[in-house]
Amino acid sequence: xxxxxxxKQIRQLSREKEGENWGFRSFLRDCKVPAQKIDYVVQKYYxxxxxxxxxxxxxxxxKETTIFLKEGDIAKLSNSLKKSKKEVIDSYLTQKEEDEQxxxxxxxxxxxxxxxCSVYKSRPQSCTVYPNLQRxxxxxxxxxxxxxxxxxxxxxxxxxxxxxxIWSMDDxxxxxxxx
Ligand code: SF4
Ligand code: SF4
Numbered sequence: 001x002x003x004x005x006x007x008k009q010i011r012q013l014s015r016e017k018e019g020e021n022w023g024f025r026s027f028l029r030d031c032k033v034p035a036q037k038i039d040y041v042v043q044k045y046y047x048x049x050x051x052x053x054x055x056x057x058x059x060x061x062x063k064e065t066t067i068f069l070k071e072g073d074i075a076k077l078s079n080s081l082k083k084s085k086k087e088v089i090d091s092y093l094t095q096k097e098e099d100e101q102x103x104x105x106x107x108x109x110x111x112x113x114x115x116x117c118s119v120y121k122s123r124p125q126s127c128t129v130y131p132n133l134q135r136x137x138x139x140x141x142x143x144x145x146x147x148x149x150x151x152x153x154x155x156x157x158x159x160x161x162x163x164x165x166i167w168s169m170d171d172x173x174x175x176x177x178x179x
Pocket of ligand 1: 061062067109110111112113116117118119120123124127
């Protein structure tokens with residue numbers, strides 16, 4: 001299967017495939033295959049695809065996603081920027097009344113410079129794990145991952161591989177054999 005990396009094309013295709021993707025989520029949930037086995041398959045595809053995509057040429061997650069910051073993330077930025085936490089909050093962050101979580105005040109992220117992260121070593125934890133495919137517990141994050149398919153070429157292509165390989169099986173028992 002050819003990788004799709006053009007972000008406009010990915011956005012369009014993801015919208016067209018939205019119903020299909022939610023259907024695949026239901027299929028996976030109904031399969032009752034142990035979550036660790038799904039993690040194993042997803043991580044296999046994640047490694048295969050992430051190796052072929054240059055995030056420094058993309059940086060779309062830094063342009064289009066909402067990054068939430070925890071206290072520890074703010075402390076890390078405060079140390080690396082040599083600013084107080086209040087200065088970091090006032091300069092770069094905002095909160096919304098409905099959830100009170102800190103997020104960057106602008107999009108693209110204020111730390112994105114020439115497609116690179118200017119605070120790479122002290123970037124928020126949620127930036128380090130995006131698109132959330134390489135961590136355990138994929139089954140609990142399927143909704144978030146489906147939303148990421150519109151933004152992230154890695155997420156989009158991993159999901160396409162999964163559908164192609166798993167959905168074509170007659171029986172979920174076959175997935176059991178992969179582990
Ligand atoms: S902190 Fe860095 S990695 Fe995170 S969104 Fe901003 S530019 Fe991207
Ligand atoms: S994680 Fe996804 S959206 Fe972010 S830079 Fe890499 S390919 Fe692009």
